[in-house]
Amino acid sequence: MKSSEEISKKINLLIEKNNDAYKGFKKASENAESTHLRDYLLQQASERQSFAHKLSGNLKAYNPDFKIDTDGSATGSVHRAWIDIKATLSLDDDESILEECIRGDKASVEEYREFLTDYPTAASEISHTIKEQLHNIQSTLDRVKRLEDIH
Template identity: 40%
Template sequence: MKMDSEQITVKLNALVQKNSDAEKGFEKAAEISKASSLKEWFTAKALERRMFREELKLELHSLGHPCVKTPSLIGDFHRVWMDVKAAFSLDNDEAMLEEAIRGERAALEEYSDVLAATTLGPTTKAIIRAQRSKIENGLVILHAIDNIEFQEES
């Protein structure tokens, strides 16, 4: 799929916003989680997403494209949903793991969509690929944590 400069700007700005929302979401998950190791992992992921966002903003700037204001209203609603889900859940850690897995899957889809654009420059494409790879690795870890938790409960 060929994309013009405006479409690339829209796609990269969507990733900036997605990472801003993910940063806030991971911060919320760290706040709600009870296990200290999970809190630390969510906090590290929040920092990682802040770095992703800043890297993308710098790339947009270097390409001469404007950057949007973040985070999004949808992200705000999602964080409220996390509070509600935690309030009604018997296991806050499990609820936060489920939300993190869902969010990371959505992020992978969005990154894959942007990578499908053949007109991205090599630097931009390398940034997107590296970030996508880190998200994918994080998702593997989330699934492993979720599986360990499930096995311990059985």
């Protein structure tokens, strides 16, 4: 059985991932040419911020003594910088932005699935939240892939 501390650290990583996604979608919206794409990216940023909040609440209830890191990761900062570089150098900015969103969402899906595989006995409230968010991220990924095909 996995320790409470180990599960808490993994949940915290998912919180970081969502904070990174929030910042990434927000940054991507600043570079989007299409107003529809910009609005969509801002909506996704808001959703990821909500995901991080929900996971933080779950983590506080599960392990009240655990110190939650809400800043995001260094990897996320690099990814946002890469979105800026690609948008600046690309002839088709919106397509480049969508490609980076797809890449980021694929990584999120993988981390969520990894949590469910590695911690099948995690508290039911946490597992339910993780499954729900995974479903939403997967749906977003599918929509973004379709948007990329249009652009």
